[in-house]
Amino acid sequence: MPSTFKGRDVISISEFTKPDILAVLKKAAQLKKQPQPKLLEGYVLGSCFFEPSTRTRLSFETAMQRLGGRVVGFADPSVTSTKKGETLYDSIRIVSQYTDVIAMRHPLDGAARRATEASDKPIINGGDGANQHPTQTLLDLFTIQETQKKLENLSIAFVGDLKYGRTVHSLAQALTHFNARIYCVAPKNLQMPDYILDELKANKIKFSLHEKMSDILPKVDILYLTRIQEERFPDRMEYEQVKNIYRLTAQDLHGIKKNLRILHPLPRVNELATDVDASPHAYYFEQAHNGLYVREAVLAMVLGKL
Amino acid sequence: MVNSQTKELSVAAIRQGTVIDHITAGQALLIARILRLPMADKIVTIGLNLPSKLMHTKDLIKVEGRELSPEEANQVALFAPEATISIIRDYHTVKKFAVSLPENISGFIVCPNPKCITNNERMFSNFTVIAGQQIKVRCHYCEKIFRRDEINNFSL
Numbered sequence: 155m156p157s158t159f160k161g162r163d164v165i166s167i168s169e170f171t172k173p174d175i176l177a178v179l180k181k182a183a184q185l186k187k188q189p190q191p192k193l194l195e196g197y198v199l200g201s202c203f204f205e206p207s208t209r210t211r212l213s214f215e216t217a218m219q220r221l222g223g224r225v226v227g228f229a230d231p232s233v234t235s236t237k238k239g240e241t242l243y244d245s246i247r248i249v250s251q252y253t254d255v256i257a258m259r260h261p262l263d264g265a266a267r268r269a270t271e272a273s274d275k276p277i278i279n280g281g282d283g284a285n286q287h288p289t290q291t292l293l294d295l296f297t298i299q300e301t302q303k304k305l306e307n308l309s310i311a312f313v314g315d316l317k318y319g320r321t322v323h324s325l326a327q328a329l330t331h332f333n334a335r336i337y338c339v340a341p342k343n344l345q346m347p348d349y350i351l352d353e354l355k356a357n358k359i360k361f362s363l364h365e366k367m368s369d370i371l372p373k374v375d376i377l378y379l380t381r382i383q384e385e386r387f388p389d390r391m392e393y394e395q396v397k398n399i400y401r402l403t404a405q406d407l408h409g410i411k412k413n414l415r416i417l418h419p420l421p422r423v424n425e426l427a428t429d430v431d432a433s434p435h436a437y438y439f440e441q442a443h444n445g446l447y448v449r450e451a452v453l454a455m456v457l458g459k460l
Numbered sequence: 461m462v463n464s465q466t467k468e469l470s471v472a473a474i475r476q477g478t479v480i481d482h483i484t485a486g487q488a489l490l491i492a493r494i495l496r497l498p499m500a501d502k503i504v505t506i507g508l509n510l511p512s513k514l515m516h517t518k519d520l521i522k523v524e525g526r527e528l529s530p531e532e533a534n535q536v537a538l539f540a541p542e543a544t545i546s547i548i549r550d551y552h553t554v555k556k557f558a559v560s561l562p563e564n565i566s567g568f569i570v571c572p573n574p575k576c577i578t579n580n581e582r583m584f585s586n587f588t589v590i591a592g593q594q595i596k597v598r599c600h601y602c603e604k605i606f607r608r609d610e611i612n613n614f615s616l
């Protein structure tokens with residue numbers, strides 16, 4: 155089946171229809187089951203990390219290499235001409251001449267969209283400031299589907315910093331396609347922003363706001379924990395007040411559903427105790443691993459090879 | 461009749477050009493800049509806080525020697541949603557239309573998000589207009605949504 159993804163930029167999860175999402179998840183599952191080490195032979199990925207993110211970069215680069223493609227790029231903006239004042243537009247324009255597809259991360263919101271104007275090769279957004287990180291959302295959905303054998307009608311709790319957490323915003327938006335029941339657990343000043351709640355309402359998604367994690371633990375299929383990220387706080391006082399407010403330990407895991415799986419975009423700080431790792435409910439390392447297959451699928455699809 | 465005479469007295473009539481009437485009071489100077497009227501070497505007459513039956517008070521702009529297209533006029537609809545445009549030839553109105561919200565507003569709105577790429581690179585901004593009870597705009601780049609009253613900076 156020729157892919158409608160060929161040549162497409164992957165910038166924002168809001169541009170993914172439900173069939174789009176399901177198509178990526180299906181291809182990712184196929185690649186997980188059956189590796190295709192020669193699929194992208196002869197193709198080159200430009201890996202442009204204007205902001206360091208070792209995890210995301212390794213995931214994209216490994217995905218390309220495991221499909222037989224090659225990688226050029228930079229891991230740190232201090233080695234590029236960005237430091238000398240080169241515009242993003244010019245940097246991307248040049249890299250796109252050497253490569254077939256670009257994966258990029260940038261500290262500014264909207265940088266990936268801007269990059270699409272400089273390149274006739276597909277751009278894959280690996281995070282633009284606090285805005286979007288669509289392959290994270292896709293790997294989250296892939297993992298939810300893998301653990302629950304379905305995506306529809308699940309009860310999902312988001313816990314932690316829901317105000318600044320880009321990951322939970324995008325995932326909540328994507329879940330509007332799948333009739334989720336959403337529990338938002340956060341201190342009042344870090345609750346899910348209104349524009350997301352409005353979107354849930356508009357899509358008739360049931361949700362509720364909570365301050366205590368224990369209230370919702372017995373009810374959910376997926377517990378999605380997030381780190382409270384210091385760098386997203388304009389106000390340091392606000393950060394100090396909330397940084398240790400949620401902490402899940404192995405002791406908390408009683409009276410819960412058997413199929414409950416705990417997800418976390420990683421890295422974790424204090425919110426997820428290491429004694430949870432041994433629990434059959436822990437699934438965050440598998441989640442991170444799944445990023446590989448989802449990125450393989452996205453790379454192959456935008457290159458028209460899947 | 462009395463009313464239209466008062467209008468004529470407030471702002472001089474024009475022979476050929478455009479009258480932008482029913483501008484939300486306080487917005488005329490901004491709109492004149494958005495439409496780049498001061499730079500255009502044409503006579504521009506601006507009336508501020510004029511009495512209006514419909515709007516209590518309103519602003520009004522007359523531009524001599526330039527006919528605004530609906531597309532140009534629509535660029536100001538976000539700031540003066542009730543504005544009406546009259547095209548004047550030989551002192552007579554030959555065309556009259558209301559502004560309507562455009563799908564996109566490009567260029568002159570500065571994105572209120574300081575971390576937006578548009579504020580950090582030489583480029584034009586671009587916003588999608590979201591119609592509704594309260595009109596909002598969404599930045600094409602950072603994807604953030606803003607109300608009209610959150611937009612306070614313009615590159616003009």
Ligand SMILES: [Zn+2]
Nearest residue numbers: 571576599602
């Ligand atoms: Zn913006």
